[in-house]
Amino acid sequence: MLSRVAHSLYWMARYIERAENIARLVDVNLQLLLDLRNLDEKRLAAHWLPIVKATGDEEAFFKLHPRATGQAVTEFLVFQSENPNSIVQSICAARENARMVRDQLTLELWEELNRLYLFIRSPQARKVWQRSPSEFFQEIKAGSLHLNGIANATLIHNEGWWFVQTGQFLERADKTTRILDVRYETLPERGAPKSVNQAEALEWSAVLRSCSAWDAYKSIYGAEVNPRLVAEFLLLNDNFPRSVRFCVGELNYAVRQISGAAEGYFRNDTDKLAGRFLAELQFGTIDEIFDYGLHQYLDDAQVKLNNIGAALFNAYIYQPFESPDGAHMVQQEEQQQQSVELRMANGESFSKFGIRNSEFGISL
Amino acid sequence: MLKNYASNGGFDEMVDAQGAFRSHYRKFQKLFQKVSRPEFDAKRQTVDTNFLRQGITFNVYGDAQGAEKIFPFDLLPRIIPSKEWEQIERGLAQRITALNLFLHDIYHEQKIVKDGVIPQYFILSGKHFRREFVNFEVPKGIYISVCGTDLIRDKDGNYLVLEDNGRCPSGVSYVLENRRAMKRAFPGMFETIGVQPVDHYAQELLKSLRYIAPGGMADPTVVLLTPGAYNSAYFEHTYLARQMGIEIVEGRDLFVRDSRVYMRTTKGLQPVHVIYRRIDDDFIDPTVFRKDSMLGVPGLVHAYRAGNVSLANSIGTGIADDKVMYCFVPKMIKYYLDQEPILPNVPTYLASEEADRKYILENLPQLVVKAANESGGYGMLIGPKSSKAEIEKFREKIIAEPRNYIAQPMVFLSQHPTYCDGKVEGRHVDLRPFILSGERISIIPGGLTRVALRKGSIVVNSSQGGGSKDTWVLYGDE
Numbered sequence: 001m002l003s004r005v006a007h008s009l010y011w012m013a014r015y016i017e018r019a020e021n022i023a024r025l026v027d028v029n030l031q032l033l034l035d036l037r038n039l040d041e042k043r044l045a046a047h048w049l050p051i052v053k054a055t056g057d058e059e060a061f062f063k064l065h066p067r068a069t070g071q072a073v074t075e076f077l078v079f080q081s082e083n084p085n086s087i088v089q090s091i092c093a094a095r096e097n098a099r100m101v102r103d104q105l106t107l108e109l110w111e112e113l114n115r116l117y118l119f120i121r122s123p124q125a126r127k128v129w130q131r132s133p134s135e136f137f138q139e140i141k142a143g144s145l146h147l148n149g150i151a152n153a154t155l156i157h158n159e160g161w162w163f164v165q166t167g168q169f170l171e172r173a174d175k176t177t178r179i180l181d182v183r184y185e186t187l188p189e190r191g192a193p194k195s196v197n198q199a200e201a202l203e204w205s206a207v208l209r210s211c212s213a214w215d216a217y218k219s220i221y222g223a224e225v226n227p228r229l230v231a232e233f234l235l236l237n238d239n240f241p242r243s244v245r246f247c248v249g250e251l252n253y254a255v256r257q258i259s260g261a262a263e264g265y266f267r268n269d270t271d272k273l274a275g276r277f278l279a280e281l282q283f284g285t286i287d288e289i290f291d292y293g294l295h296q297y298l299d300d301a302q303v304k305l306n307n308i309g310a311a312l313f314n315a316y317i318y319q320p321f322e323s324p325d326g327a328h329m330v331q332q333e334e335q336q337q338q339s340v341e342l343r344m345a346n347g348e349s350f351s352k353f354g355i356r357n358s359e360f361g362i363s364l
Numbered sequence: 365m366l367k368n369y370a371s372n373g374g375f376d377e378m379v380d381a382q383g384a385f386r387s388h389y390r391k392f393q394k395l396f397q398k399v400s401r402p403e404f405d406a407k408r409q410t411v412d413t414n415f416l417r418q419g420i421t422f423n424v425y426g427d428a429q430g431a432e433k434i435f436p437f438d439l440l441p442r443i444i445p446s447k448e449w450e451q452i453e454r455g456l457a458q459r460i461t462a463l464n465l466f467l468h469d470i471y472h473e474q475k476i477v478k479d480g481v482i483p484q485y486f487i488l489s490g491k492h493f494r495r496e497f498v499n500f501e502v503p504k505g506i507y508i509s510v511c512g513t514d515l516i517r518d519k520d521g522n523y524l525v526l527e528d529n530g531r532c533p534s535g536v537s538y539v540l541e542n543r544r545a546m547k548r549a550f551p552g553m554f555e556t557i558g559v560q561p562v563d564h565y566a567q568e569l570l571k572s573l574r575y576i577a578p579g580g581m582a583d584p585t586v587v588l589l590t591p592g593a594y595n596s597a598y599f600e601h602t603y604l605a606r607q608m609g610i611e612i613v614e615g616r617d618l619f620v621r622d623s624r625v626y627m628r629t630t631k632g633l634q635p636v637h638v639i640y641r642r643i644d645d646d647f648i649d650p651t652v653f654r655k656d657s658m659l660g661v662p663g664l665v666h667a668y669r670a671g672n673v674s675l676a677n678s679i680g681t682g683i684a685d686d687k688v689m690y691c692f693v694p695k696m697i698k699y700y701l702d703q704e705p706i707l708p709n710v711p712t713y714l715a716s717e718e719a720d721r722k723y724i725l726e727n728l729p730q731l732v733v734k735a736a737n738e739s740g741g742y743g744m745l746i747g748p749k750s751s752k753a754e755i756e757k758f759r760e761k762i763i764a765e766p767r768n769y770i771a772q773p774m775v776f777l778s779q780h781p782t783y784c785d786g787k788v789e790g791r792h793v794d795l796r797p798f799i800l801s802g803e804r805i806s807i808i809p810g811g812l813t814r815v816a817l818r819k820g821s822i823v824v825n826s827s828q829g830g831g832s833k834d835t836w837v838l839y840g841d842e
Contacts, residue, residue: 003628004617099419100593103606111417118416159630258630316630 005104006163007317008097013151013167015094016113019087020144021175025051025182025210026077027137032206033070036199041069048073050185054178057085078129078136087140091120106154109147116143165254166312173247174305177298179210180234183227184295192228192290201225208234211242231294232286244301245281252278255312269311277304365404366393366781369788375521375778376790377442387842388445391557395550396440407549408439408783414548420541420599435538436831438782439549442793442813445841446560449809452515452523455707456797457805458697460511463530463684464801465700467507471498471680481699482692486716489767490689491737492531492682494645496652500669502678503576509676510569510640511799512536512811515707517778524710524775526794527690530681532642535812535832536565536798537600540607542812542834558839560809565798566607572802573608573638576674584637584674587611587627589618591643591659601642615643620663623670638674639664645679687736687770688714715762715769724762724771728755731771733762746822748774777822780833782815792816794824795835810835 029051036047049068052061057076060083065072080086084093095117098105119125119139129136148168155161183203187193196204205225208214211234220237221229237243252274259267266272289297371379378389385393399407415421415434444452469476470487477484487493512533514526543562547554570586577584590601592614605612611627619626619633626633641648647657649665667673683689691712694705713720713731724731728747735743745758762769779790797811813833814824824830 001630002611002613002617003630004614005611006630096593099598102419102599102602103612107418110419114417114419 001159001163003317005101006160007313008101009104009160009163010167010312012094012097012101012113013164014171015090015097016144016147017168017171018085018175019090019094020141021172021179021210022055022077022085022087022090023137023140023144024212025054025175025179026074027134027141028206028210030070030074030133032202035202041067044068044070050182052076054182055085056178057083074133079126088120088125091117091140104160106150108154109150112143112147112150116140116147119143159258162254162257166251166258169247169251169254170305170309172242173244173251174302176211176234176242176244176247177301177305179207180231181295181298182207182210184298187227187294189295190291190293192231192287193226196226204230213240213242216240227294228286228290231289235289236281236284236286238282245278248274248278248281251308255308258316268315270308270315273304273308273311277301277308365399365401365783365788366396369781369790371779372790374776374790375517375519377517377778377780377793388443388838390842392441392443392553395553395556399550404439404783411437411439411545411549414545415541420537436817437542437545438815438817438831438833439546440781440783440788441546441834441836442780442795442810443836443838444810446838447841449837451706452797453807455523455525455705456513456799456807458701458703458706459513459525459528459693460508460799460801460805462693462697462700463511463528464505464507466696467678467681467684468502468505469700470683471500471502471507476696476699479699481695482689486688486692486767487683490683490686492645492680492686494680494683496665497678497680501671503578503671503674506576506676506801507678507681508684509572509576509678509801511801512796513799515795515797516710516775518775521778523707525690525693525707526710526775527687528685528693529796530685531644531677533796533798534597534600534642535796535814536808537603538832539798539808539810539812539835540565540603542832546834557836559836560839562808562810565808566604568800568802568806568808569604569640570608570610572800572806573640573676575802576676577637578671578674581637585635586638586640587613587618587636589613589615589639589641589643589661591615591647595642597642604640610640615659615661618661618664620661620667623663623667623672625661625664625667625673636673638676640676645682648675648679682737687712687734688716688767691770710772710775713771715766715771720771721762721766724769725759728759728771730774732774733758733769733771736768736770746774774822777816777824780813780815782817782831782833784817784819789819791819792822792824793833809837 029047033044033047036043045068048070052058052068052073055077061068061073061076064080064082065076076083076086078087081089083089095113098110098113102110125136128139151161151164155164183200186200186203204227205214208217208225208230213234217225217230217233220233233240233243235244238245238249240246255270255274256263259271261267261271264275266275366378369379370383371381378386380386412434415437421434466476470493474484474487476482477487508530510533512529512535514529515523516526517523539562573586574584577586586608587610588601588605588608590598590612592598595601602612613627613636617627618636619628621633625636625639627636643659646654648660649662650657650660651662652665653660664673665679668675668679690709691714694709697703697705713724715721715724724733728745729750731747733745733747745754747755777792777794780793781788782791784791793813793815795811795813797807800806813835815831815833816822816824816829817831818829821829
């Protein structure tokens with residue numbers, strides 16, 4: 001498979017997953033506000049600011065908006081074209097990546113992604129959003145889940161498919177850590193809090209719902225919501241499809257399908273890092289994690305995921321070859337990047353060869 | 365819906381001068397009568413939505429949003445009886461044979477120049493003549509593997525060649541997609557009417573490409589080289605690659621080492637043997653042609669010259685679709701094949717010839733002037749439809765650069781009933797058949813019928829507001 005094609009498939013999957021996760025995050029937090037009392041500007045900012053922080057785009061946000069109001073944050077995360085990770089831009093980027101590998105996709109998959117793209121670029125999208133944000137988010141979430149289903153049911157499960165899987169689960173694991181990190185400021189630096197008040201419990205259940213984990217959580221832990229159990233569930237549960245452990249398990253499996261390395265062995269850094277991280281999640285406990293500090297642990301987890309992404313890029317996409325024409329190649333690459341950056345500057349949607357934010361310092 | 369259709373002068377494809385249906389349209393007319401207006405509208409909408417949903421679109425250059433448009437599609441098919449088509453087919457085969465012989469000749473002995481048929485000046489001054497390829501042996505002697513030749517019909521219905529596109533002709537994906545759309549919209553018609561299929565184009569194309577593999581190797585790796593997703597024909601590139609089951613690559617996917625071409629895959633480098641390139645000569649290799657090209661592959665031309673990779677079309681074919689060279693095609697046919705051209709040219713005046721130039725400058729308001737090396741309807745003057753100022757601007761250009769201009773009398777393209785704004789009216793059409801040369805010459809029945817949707821307009825290019833139709837070549841003549 002062409003390296004470029006693998007790369008585009010990987011990013012297509014990541015961006016679809018990204019759009020869905022942001023949709024859930026914003027949706028749940030908008031609904032949560034309905035349950036909170038005495039909302040002055042300060043409390044509202046305290047509610048929204050962590051969400052921007054969790055996305056990792058705080059700096060970009062404050063360049064565009066003076067304060068973290070609900071309107072500013074939702075605009076930034078949903079529509080803002082200057083935010084390359086907004087829902088709209090994520091879908092545009094997913095579709096753009098898909099377009100570059102159109103020949104590798106099935107008609108069904110392409111049509112659905114194109115439909116979602118046409119919807120989100122239409123004036124209709126804004127109208128739906130103004131009438132009912134949750135209907136709007138439903139459209140995005142359903143679109144993403146639909147795409148997952150179509151991909152699963154129509155794509156050949158060949159090498160390209162495993163790049164899709166790698167992208168999807170890497171992105172999902174990353175987003176789960178970020179959503180879990182939203183309320184870290186209410187936690188002690190180390191150790192789990194002994195008890196939580198009602199408002200905090202609501203916030204932690206919002207975290208669960210942002211990961212579509214509410215029903216699954218209840219079935220295991222009952223109705224009691226506390227940060228220790230929520231974190232255990234979202235990090236270490238081995239059966240819930242959005243828990244970090246589950247995602248890294250799938251990721252580890254997918255990268256081994258690509259490299260051919262057996263479980264317990266590795267052929268390149270991707271295999272090695274994925275396997276190592278998985279083992280850590282398999283043999284770690286939530287008390288150890290809280291003792292270490294949840295926020296720090298989540299930070300580390302994001303770095304590990306980024307390193308896996310970088311290793312994948314080095315192993316399969318970016319292959320430096322020795323040759324007399326090498327200098328030209330480098331120049332050519334630079335020009336490609338410049339041209340895409342130029343397009344970005346002109347407001348076009350784009351993305352390939354890791355030009356979106358950075359290949360390594362992925363933010364939400 | 366066709367009941368009140370009347371030709372508004374000029375040659376009409378469907379009705380004759382008396383307004384009666386031509387015999388090859390009668391079966392269609394009978395079936396089409398049964399389609400009610402609401403049914404027709406519903407079909408039209410479905411087809412458009414399908415095109416948009418499938419992303420069968422072209423990019424509009426200069427649009428900051430990176431907008432894509434669908435190529436407007438008209439549901440009324442253009443129909444060609446089989447006898448007429450056979451004639452066209454023979455004419456096109458004759459023409460491509462002569463063009464390939466011509467290219468071989470001018471890149472070798474230049475006999476046609478030495479024998480005084482074409483002045484040397486015209487060839488050496490051709491923008492697309494590649495000196496670098498003189499005396500280079502092109503695999504199997506095929507310079508143009510894929511040619512798109514534009515045909516029009518004059519007021520008496522005679523087919524004339526308007527131009528040859530021997531570089532990277534596009535549009536064939538629309539031929540295939542239009543047919544699919546028509547089959548979905550009017551499934552019942554095809555069997556009754558008897559329409560020759562076009563689906564085998566991709567197989568034929570792949571065959572032609574494999575035929576020119578280096579050293580006649582048995583199982584070459586063929587790829588399609590695209591400028592990328594921002595190119596206006598990108599949809600077509602992915603479409604053809606998928607149909608042929610070959611990789612679609614961009615310049616940066618390819619890599620040249622020791623004069624061999626490889627593609628970068630997740631498993632390392634893999635050799636490439638035939639490249640169906642949809643990038644112009646200028647951009648194909650920055651070490652040889654344009655240094656600023658970021659689309660090409662450094663070292664590709666060297667690998668080509670070394671005979672390790674084949675290109676379709678070859679480099680330097682652009683000289684054959686230079687509009688000045690076009691004037692000489694009938695002479696080429698005579699010279700190389702000793703035959704009379706089956707498909708005549710549109711009468712053409714060369715601005716670089718003293719007498720012709722005088723005629724052109726005196727008759728600008730009646731003539732169509734074209735730049736010799738432009739395509740896509742850019743850089744042309746349609747005298748009868750232009751303002752004085754526009755005409756004067758062109759006059760200066762012609763005087764300044766006579767080699768770069770030709771002029772033709774305004775030929776009224778034939779017209780075809782076309783659905784426009786709620787009713788069916790005559791609109792001008794042309795026809796671009798696609799000619800493949802490999803082991804043999806193969807032409808899929810019909811081609812792309814382009815239609816100028818603006819009333820009275822004769823510019824059919826997609827970039828200038830044109831649309832397209834399905835083209836039906838019948839098994840029989842009725």
